[in-house]
Amino acid sequence: AQTVTQSQPEMSVQEAETVTLSCTYDTSESDYYLFWYKQPPSRQMILVIRQEAYKQQNATENRFSVNFQKAAKSFSLKISDSQLGDAAMYFCALNTDKLIFGTGTRLQVFP
């Protein structure tokens, strides 16, 4: 069975600071993709970042970067220079033949 675990239900960060959201996963597949999605109060799911499992290099998108540890099956998201607009639910997702989501981490950003 494929699973995604987000052990932090809630996190908070001060504006301009850095925060890291954790995610672990389990799959027996060797070829898969990992994603972080953001869901603001509007409920629209927005792609934050994508990582292909065969790539050793960690993905980066502007202020968002991941720490992908394949052997440990860990996929954390680092948000640098946090902004008020980063406040949202963040979902980690594993994609093999379907998208499996974690339970989400609610990120609060304080001014």
Place this chain on the structure above:
Amino acid sequence: KAGVTQTPRYLIKTRGQQVTLSCSPISGHRSVSWYQQTPGQGLQFLFEYFSETQRNKGNFPGRFSGRQFSNSRSEMNVSTLELGDSALYLCASSDRGITDTQYFGPGTRLTVL
């Protein structure tokens, strides 16, 4: 390109009724997937359609069905609604299929009374 659109955005039904939700993918995308989001169960995969064929299905009862048209637009149908079907239903589209990056629509909020 325009994003994924879903209609209607909000829907209220009563138990026993049936409902049809619609999803129009990003132009050129051939894959449409559906997800159910509830506070208790989180985000769960319903099914994926690619070029009018269902390629994958989640663990949902047969009351949940879908179809895809030749223009890639997809509909999801839920028959004999139950209170537990109240949820946000999200549709996502991608170019090459379920393993490709999924782009989500704004969702349809279904309330069953």
